[in-house]
Each structure stands twice: as C-alpha cells, then as structure tokens.
Amino acid sequence: MSAEIAALRRGRSAIGAVATFIGVVRDVNEGSAVAGMTLEHYPGMTEKAIEEIVSQAQARWNVLDTLVIHRVGRLNPADQIVLVVVASAHRGDAFAACEFIMDYLKTRAPFWKKEETGGGARWVEARESDDIAAGRWRLKG
C-alpha cells in the first residue's frame, strides 16, 4: 500500500489529505470458519462500473486523484481484497469520497464471493445493510 500511495502523491504538492480503505478476508463469516474464498467478476463490466463510481465521486467532492484495486480469484484469510485511495486538498473530501466509493463498489461492481467453509463452498449473500449504506449517499445528494 505504501508504494501505491507514494506513486499517487509523487510531485503533487496540492494534496493535503490521503484517505485509504483496505478490505481484508476474515477467517469467520456468518458463524462459520472460512478457509478461503474465490472472487468471481464480470470482465469488462467490472472496469466500467469502477470507472463510473470513481467519476461520480470526483463529481461530488474535490478529489485530486483516486486509486481502486480489487483482487479476483482465490484468496486466503488475511489477504487484502480491495484497496481504495483518495487524495484531496482536505480530509473531509478524502474521507467522504473514500467511503462513497466503497459503499457503491459493494452494491454496484459485479463481483461475487464464494467462501470455503467446513460444510463446503457457499456463495455469500448480498447484505441489506450494504444497500442501506449505499442509499445514504442518494438522500444526501
């Protein structure tokens, strides 16, 4: 992550704040031990969806630069799934845009998690709380 942030900041003295978010694979979910997971995605649409989410964030806040990296394929517990970095002049824009990007990514970018548990592999169900989190940004508009 340090290398990604350094690359984003290089030569940009207008940047006064950098907010980052890292999503990590937990070793337990819904009461079951998780040995690993596989992330499936929709190649092509995934990139377009992330670009659209980032451009919406740039339209709403004073953002100087953003970086989104999302992994696919098989991951182990403690592996990093997603990195969001937002650079802006002030912390308010950086925090808000970073949270907005994550909330929208969780509900709009075409990724699906399949967990490996003691009882076999299972597709992770979408959470209503994620829809509510994304919906907050609509109300504030």
Next chain:
Amino acid sequence: MAASVDNIRVITVLYFARLRETLGTGSERILLPAAVRDVEGVRALLVARGGEWEQALAPNRPVRAAVNQAVAHGDTPVADGDEVAFFPPVTGG
C-alpha cells in the same frame, strides 16, 4: 415476401456466480423471437425452458441484469448483437 436477414437477431447471454453454477453454463448465443424486445422478454424466454431455468430466473428471484456491460432493468431494450448478462446481487469489496 421472403424474410429478410435483417430480421434475425442474435444476442449473447452471460451468467455469473450462483446462476452460472445452477444453470450449468456461463455463456450462450440465443436467437431472439420477434416478440422479444427487452430484458424482461429475454428472461421470460429463459424461464419458459422450465426446470432450473424456471426456478433460478423466476420473477420473484433477486436476479440483476446488464446489457452491454451496463446495469439494465426489465424494460431495457435488447437488440441484435447485444451482450445480456444475468447475475445475483453483487458481493464484492
């Protein structure tokens, strides 16, 4: 008058995650009947296959759709050459 080749409409349909596994395929090409004009029409065509198709794509199931890699709804038009995708609610991040 003979049917014109212009009337033949073929789309690619993609399935992801649980739907892909349940239906046993990730991709297929479908010749669209003249009456099918939108995403809802394509879904109904697939439901009419019965069995797993009818269950997995039933109107009360939480199935999301995209046309040409953009979020779509039931009334989103579908045209010749389009890429239509059906998938469960997303769970990334």
